[in-house]
Amino acid sequence: METAGAAGQPVLELTDIGKEFGAIRALHGVDMQVFPGEVVGLMGDNGAGKSTLVKIIAGNFRPSQGEVRFDGNVVHFYRPIDARAVGIEVVYQDLALADNLTAAANVFLGRELKRKFGPFAFLDHNAMAARALELFGELRSETRPHDLVKQMSGGQRQAVAIARTRLSNARLVMMDEPTAAISVRQVEQVLGLIHRLKEQGVAVMLISHRMPDVFAVCDRVIVMRRGEKRADKPIRHTSPEEVTALITGAKEAA
Amino acid sequence: MAMPLETPISFTNVGRIKWWQRGIFASQTGYVLLALLGLMIAMHFASPYFFTQGNMQNVAKNFSFIAIATLGITFVIITGGIDLSVGSMMCFSAMITSMVMSGLSTPGMPGASLFVHLAADGKTVVANVPGLILLLSILAGLVVALIVGLVNGFCIAVLGLSPFVTTLGMLSIVRGLGYVVSNGRGSFPGGPDAEYFYALTSGELFGVPAPFIYLVILAVVMAIVLHHTSFGRHVFALGGNEKAAELTGIPVVRVKIEVYVICALAAGLQGIIVSGWLGSAPANMATSYELNVIAAAVIGGANLAGGVGGSLGAIVGCVLLEVIRNGLVLAQVSSYWQQTLVGVIIILAVLVDRIRSRIT
Numbered sequence: 001m002e003t004a005g006a007a008g009q010p011v012l013e014l015t016d017i018g019k020e021f022g023a024i025r026a027l028h029g030v031d032m033q034v035f036p037g038e039v040v041g042l043m044g045d046n047g048a049g050k051s052t053l054v055k056i057i058a059g060n061f062r063p064s065q066g067e068v069r070f071d072g073n074v075v076h077f078y079r080p081i082d083a084r085a086v087g088i089e090v091v092y093q094d095l096a097l098a099d100n101l102t103a104a105a106n107v108f109l110g111r112e113l114k115r116k117f118g119p120f121a122f123l124d125h126n127a128m129a130a131r132a133l134e135l136f137g138e139l140r141s142e143t144r145p146h147d148l149v150k151q152m153s154g155g156q157r158q159a160v161a162i163a164r165t166r167l168s169n170a171r172l173v174m175m176d177e178p179t180a181a182i183s184v185r186q187v188e189q190v191l192g193l194i195h196r197l198k199e200q201g202v203a204v205m206l207i208s209h210r211m212p213d214v215f216a217v218c219d220r221v222i223v224m225r226r227g228e229k230r231a232d233k234p235i236r237h238t239s240p241e242e243v244t245a246l247i248t249g250a251k252e253a254a
Numbered sequence: 255m256a257m258p259l260e261t262p263i264s265f266t267n268v269g270r271i272k273w274w275q276r277g278i279f280a281s282q283t284g285y286v287l288l289a290l291l292g293l294m295i296a297m298h299f300a301s302p303y304f305f306t307q308g309n310m311q312n313v314a315k316n317f318s319f320i321a322i323a324t325l326g327i328t329f330v331i332i333t334g335g336i337d338l339s340v341g342s343m344m345c346f347s348a349m350i351t352s353m354v355m356s357g358l359s360t361p362g363m364p365g366a367s368l369f370v371h372l373a374a375d376g377k378t379v380v381a382n383v384p385g386l387i388l389l390l391s392i393l394a395g396l397v398v399a400l401i402v403g404l405v406n407g408f409c410i411a412v413l414g415l416s417p418f419v420t421t422l423g424m425l426s427i428v429r430g431l432g433y434v435v436s437n438g439r440g441s442f443p444g445g446p447d448a449e450y451f452y453a454l455t456s457g458e459l460f461g462v463p464a465p466f467i468y469l470v471i472l473a474v475v476m477a478i479v480l481h482h483t484s485f486g487r488h489v490f491a492l493g494g495n496e497k498a499a500e501l502t503g504i505p506v507v508r509v510k511i512e513v514y515v516i517c518a519l520a521a522g523l524q525g526i527i528v529s530g531w532l533g534s535a536p537a538n539m540a541t542s543y544e545l546n547v548i549a550a551a552v553i554g555g556a557n558l559a560g561g562v563g564g565s566l567g568a569i570v571g572c573v574l575l576e577v578i579r580n581g582l583v584l585a586q587v588s589s590y591w592q593q594t595l596v597g598v599i600i601i602l603a604v605l606v607d608r609i610r611s612r613i614t
Contacts, residue, residue, distance in 0.1 A: 081503060096501045098494030100561035101487070109491055110502035112484040122482045164502075 017066035044224035059083035089165035104145035155186035282555035283567035317576035318465035326520025334560025341543035344525030348535035351395030359445020399522025407511030440536035455530020493560030
């Protein structure tokens with residue numbers, strides 16, 4: 001299948017992105033595009049520049065050169081909150097959940113729904129639980145809004161973290177190693193969640209070391225090595241062997 | 255853009271948590287409360303005096319004397335912090351309040367002429383506006399607490415110092431300041447408003463001690479703030495996972511400063527109330543009370559690692575401590591045993607919680 005929005009406008013477009021930390025060149029001349037409803041795998045060995053790239057897109061770093069376009073407009077992110085404001089969400093590897101709170105509380109953390117009583121604003125527990133249940137339903141995750149996160153499985157935690165990105169109607173969700181530390185059955189669930197996001201027209205960038213996961217859900221794979229983009233091709237035109245060769249440098253570029 | 259659900263999700267693999275494994279029933283607060291009720295029943299059979307009105311009033315009054323400060327420190331403990339300066343804070347606020355009160359009430363002191371004048375007999379001091387001096391002196395005590403709380407919060411949240419070290423330093427600083435301003439002698443509430451002060455702090459309303467009434471009001475407010483406002487939610491989130499709180503855009507620095515200010519204000523108010531009952535604010539007042547306050551909070555279920563705690567737990571912890579003390583007195587056991595027992599109970603409460611979380 002060709003990507004859903006391949007003919008349309010890319011949601012994210014990077015042109016000639018470079019980043020230097022002092023004398024170290026972490027990224028050099030990276031061009032890439034991500035389209036709505038597309039799942040892009042970002043692969044590369046440690047130190048290949050994946051996380052620097054992700055941090056530039058998420059607003060943690062500013063690029064030394066190059067241009068970031070979101071929805072066709074040039075954007076400059078100074079802080080992560082700027083990236084979130086335009087619709088870029090990151091699901092962190094450790095998920096950034098508060099274990100002692102319920103699923104619904106975590107989904108709405110920092111953007112609670114409130115009801116006004118005169119000068120006071122109180123949490124609207126029912127509205128938040130209902131919306132959270134709706135989001136878990138969209139993600140097809142069996143997660144109860146009132147359950148505590150500390151009692152949940154790895155897959156459910158992923159669902160909570162992903163539901164948080166759905167709350168803001170993110171256009172691009174970047175997931176950092178979402179399948180690194182969970183069981184096989186839960187990996188299935190997480191890949192299912194990524195499909196749900198895709199169905200709703202959200203672009204997903206999956207940063208992962210796990211070849212089978214990338215080949216299971218991604219439409220396209222981008223391979224980074226030594227701060228440069230070495231390959232960018234539809235998943236059906238490549239193979240795990242080729243990607244491995246690109247990551248390790250056995251094959252220079254494709 | 256809410257997507258319609260094709261089918262409502264079913265929970266085939268995810269069971270509902272049983273009611274007795276949720277909420278208060280599964281919390282340390284729950285079974286400490288149970289232990290407390292058991293203890294009170296046992297006390298009733300051990301001593302016929304326990305459930306008399308006089309003794310109950312006594313118990314209610316005594317535990318109210320640390321419970322308000324315990325409510326305050328519970329906020330700090332939920333965020334995963336600690337405040338060791340509450341004992342000194344109690345003393346210092348009480349001292350400032352009574353010094354301001356007697357200062358403004360002494361004709362001849364700077365500014366006092368605005369508030370008092372001498373009656374015709376040349377001796378009796380009369381307030382220009384009854385109650386104004388009281389209001390100002392209590393405000394002065396609370397403002398001092400506010401400043402100490404702000405300094406604590408600033409050092410911890412902005413400068414990133416450890417809460418333990420910062421407040422340990424503050425314990426010493428505030429106690430020292432208390433000795434400095436009073437020359438080590440302590441101070442007494444005085445002047446025409448002193449009787450209002452005593453009525454408000456050690457009086458009774460329908461046989462209920464005034465401090466107990468304040469405690470109940472503050473505890474209800476605290477429960478609402480913790481569970482029904484976004485500030486309370488952020489306090490819990492901060493204790494559960496500070497990094498997550500930061501990543502989700504919670505104003506971490508502001509919330510931290512706010513909890514230390516709340517704690518200092520609660521301690522200050524507590525000190526002012528205690529000084530009304532004592533009739534003075536001696537310079538060594540409430541020494542080492544921070545340990546009682548922290549012990550009460552921890553027994554009541556606040557977790558020093560952060561993320562767990564509540565106003566009911568704070569009160570249950572204080573009541574338990576007081577019932578044990580009271581019980582030992584009624585049973586004519588040397589009151590020196592109290593401290594030993596309190597220590598045993600702290601460890602027991604935490605131990606039972608650990609065992610329970612292993613089982614479930």
